[in-house]
Amino acid sequence: MRSNQKPIAVSMGEPAGIGPDLALIAWANRKALGLPPFYIRGDEALLQERAQKMGLNARLRLVAQDEAVATFTKALPVVQTGPALLDQPGVEAPETAASVVAAIEGCVDDIKSGHACALVTSPINKAALYRTGFAFPGHTEYLGSLAEMHWPGEPAKPVMMIAGPELMVVPVTIHIPIRDVPTSLTTELIVETAEITARDLKTRFGYTSPRLAICGLNPHAGENGSMGTEDRDIIEPAISRLRAMGIEATGPHPADTLFHPPARQHYDCVLGMYHDQVLIPAKTIGFDESVNVTLGLPFVRTSPDHGTAYNLAGTGTARVDSFAASLRMADVLANPERF
Numbered sequence: 592m593r594s595n596q597k598p599i600a601v602s603m604g605e606p607a608g609i610g611p612d613l614a615l616i617a618w619a620n621r622k623a624l625g626l627p628p629f630y631i632r633g634d635e636a637l638l639q640e641r642a643q644k645m646g647l648n649a650r651l652r653l654v655a656q657d658e659a660v661a662t663f664t665k666a667l668p669v670v671q672t673g674p675a676l677l678d679q680p681g682v683e684a685p686e687t688a689a690s691v692v693a694a695i696e697g698c699v700d701d702i703k704s705g706h707a708c709a710l711v712t713s714p715i716n717k718a719a720l721y722r723t724g725f726a727f728p729g730h731t732e733y734l735g736s737l738a739e740m741h742w743p744g745e746p747a748k749p750v751m752m753i754a755g756p757e758l759m760v761v762p763v764t765i766h767i768p769i770r771d772v773p774t775s776l777t778t779e780l781i782v783e784t785a786e787i788t789a790r791d792l793k794t795r796f797g798y799t800s801p802r803l804a805i806c807g808l809n810p811h812a813g814e815n816g817s818m819g820t821e822d823r824d825i826i827e828p829a830i831s832r833l834r835a836m837g838i839e840a841t842g843p844h845p846a847d848t849l850f851h852p853p854a855r856q857h858y859d860c861v862l863g864m865y866h867d868q869v870l871i872p873a874k875t876i877g878f879d880e881s882v883n884v885t886l887g888l889p890f891v892r893t894s895p896d897h898g899t900a901y902n903l904a905g906t907g908t909a910r911v912d913s914f915a916a917s918l919r920m921a922d923v924l925a926n927p928e929r930f
């Protein structure tokens with residue numbers, strides 16, 4: 592353990608989902624998984640109950656953030672956030688929403704105050720939070736807002752990237768209805784998203800000159816305007832501007848032929864025009880290993896690529912791979928000098 596080592600702050604996520612399970616399983620297997628020290632912001636009573644349900648012999652300890660690293664070798668450090676909750680795997684409970692949001696915000700506060708080096712979020716139930724008035728489509732957008740609040744003057748345009756060993760993708764529009772995609776797409780938005788992606792791939796991921804493949808929107812990237820005009824009128828000008836800025840951008844590529852293995856040799860990251868255009872291939876190819884990482888923030892945030900998986904909560908059968916990969920990636924991104 593390094594004397595100046597800071598822990599990773601993990602938000603517990605949706606209490607009825609697999610977030611609690613993953614933190615417990617990850618801690619129990621921390622050595623085999625090669626995990627950096629982390630603590631979880633959530634409810635200790637619920638975690639204790641969940642460990643019992645899973646038949647997991649996990650020790651938990653309530654700590655202050657600065658005790659987390661020393662505690663990690665002996666017990667899963669918990670920073671109590673919100674009131675004690677009933678453990679009801681798979682059962683949505685609106686009264687837990689405030690604790691879910693408080694855990695995310697608390698982790699960001701911990702980074703800002705120097706108590707944590709990075710944030711790993713556990714999955715939230717987005718619809719459940721909306722029903723209680725949560726005004727952001729997902730973590731990505733919420734973290735952009737928290738960054739603006741806590742790091743005034745620093746640029747904070749959150750960009751979602753799903754990064755796996757075989758494929759990295761960025762959706763230009765994120766959590767919006769499919770009918771709103773064409774009207775939300777602008778040349779400026781594509782350029783801004785690609786610029787942030789290229790910059791972070793260079794500064795955080797070590798690519799000298801990242802190659803970005805930009806998807807079209809329509810079948811066959813519009814077939815010269817005969818199957819839709821957005822490819823020609825919005826996406827092509829964005830690619831020209833990016834190339835003029837020295838960014839290696841190609842396209843607009845028909846999305847249907849961009850993800851088979853030979854095609855993947857020609858780029859480092861794909862920018863898609865909407866969520867499912869790129870998340871379907873990313874999760875099909877790398878569901879267990881991929882990490883959701885938010886680019887464009889003044890701090891490091893990663894998360895597993897999957898959701899709450901209510902059907903698995905409390906069973907002990909949720910795979911921990913993506914969560915573990917999120918912790919390892921957060922450690923590398925937050926402490927580049929060690930790697």
Ligand SMILES: NC(=O)C1=CN([C@@H]2O[C@H](COP(=O)(O)OP(=O)(O)OC[C@H]3O[C@@H](n4cnc5c(N)ncnc54)[C@H](O)[C@@H]3O)[C@@H](O)[C@H]2O)C=CC1
Pocket residue numbers: 609713714715716717718730883894895896897898899900901902903908909910911
């Ligand atoms: N970052 C976040 O907070 C995210 C939250 N969600 C939320 O999750 C909820 C459920 O979404 P779904 O589309 O059903 O996706 P999901 O990822 O929760 O589940 C899809 C399928 O994958 C399986 N699965 C998920 N994680 C697994 C794991 N670790 N090990 C083994 N199998 C696993 C589930 O059992 C299910 O069959 C929604 O409310 C959504 O908003 C979804 C994605 C990301």
Ligand SMILES: NCC(=O)COP(=O)(O)O
Pocket residue numbers: 728729730731732870883894896
């Ligand atoms: N499908 C990925 C996803 O929805 C993750 O969203 P976020 O909560 O990380 O913004």
